[in-house]
Amino acid sequence: MKDITILAIETSCDETSVAIVRNGREVLANSISTQIALHEQYGGVVPEIASRMHVEKINLVIEDALKTAKMTLDDIDVIGVTYGPGLVGALLVGVVAAKSIAFAKNKPLVGVHHIEGHISANYITHLDLEPPFLCLVVSGGHTHLVHVKDYTTYEIMGRTRDDAVGEAYDKVARAIGLSYPGGPKIDKLAKEGNKDAIRFPRGMQDGSYDFSFSGVKSSVLNHINGCKMKGEEINEKDIAAAFQDSVVDVLVHKTMNLAKETGIDKIALAGGVAANKGLREAMDEACAASGKKLYYPEFVLCTDNAAMIGCAAYYEYLKGTRAGMNLNAVPNLPLGKR
Ligand code: KG4
Ligand code: ZN
DSSP: OOOOEEEEEEOSSSEEEEEEEETTTEEEEEEEEEOHHHHHTTTSOOHHHHHHHHHHHHHHHHHHHHHHTTOOGGGOOEEEEEEESSOHHHHHHHHHHHHHHHHHHTOOEEEEEHHHHHHHHHHHHOTTOOSSEEEEEEOSSOEEEEEEEETTEEEEEEEBSSOOHHHHHHHHHHHTTOOSSOHHHHHHHHTTSOTTSSOOOOSOOSSOSOBOOHHHHHHHHHHHHHHHHTTOOOOHHHHHHHHHHHHHHHHHHHHHHHHHHHTOOEEEEESGGGGOHHHHHHHHHHHHHHTOEEEOOOHHHHSSOSHHHHHHHHHHHHHTOOBOTTOOOOTTOOTTOO
């Protein structure tokens, strides 16, 4: 079969990323321009600033990716782009750039769901991985337990009813004085703390596969306020360790229960929080104990990047998915429906 080289664009949140991916799994370039330093001062992503920065950076990042891959647009077969979910103004920048290239160069265009991209990051790191498998998608905006039935067919088996895991991490981090994004900082701090010093609640212990993280988040905030009122010192390390323990405990239990119930023996992690060392270790242990095989993407492919979009676009392209010049950003695009 002829090689298919995809130029993929991802601008759904605060990274402007362009990748060049051959046959879905071979990454020739994965350029990422992050806006974290800009948003840090506001404690989170400011949508208007994000869109403006994408506009400023997109052409530079496209050029950088082509240069890294030693290619021109004429070497590209297909254009892939994230068209949802995400911040509408941010998504639009990528969608317009992708449509412009597809139109000017007369190339096929494929719209990709951002979460489909996160799940697909696993295919790049693990060349042997093929569906079906279960995927725990944990990011700043999403917490889903997904049955990946084949490369483009997904069934959501559970989801958060309130905050996403990454969102809870970022809010707790902010409460203990850590800057955005707080997830990696809590992960680091948790290593130095005593997880048994405080007991935070575990949400949704009702046997379902849905999640809730607003309770544990409020409980951390109450604990901090309680300490302040009593004039006690706040132990950030213990809070980080106990919070992470509560979150990881729920994620691991629900995922392993679903794996047991469905009999599926391959489990993957995806999304920014899949970079969490505590979660990786606990999942490693649980999977080893129950004979399941665990997959997670390398660190750079856990958080937002265009390589994962290029991978997902490849499998959508093979299936025949094509977008027209009317492709639009869909901020609340559901997974698995087109
Ligand atoms: O997937 P991602 O880059 O963006 C979304 O699609 O939302 O995920 C970003 C989220 C942030 O909330 C960040 O705090 C969290 O992933 N994150 C982590 C870690 N690294 C990133 N959370 C916990 N531990 C980490 N090591
Ligand atoms: Zn993401």
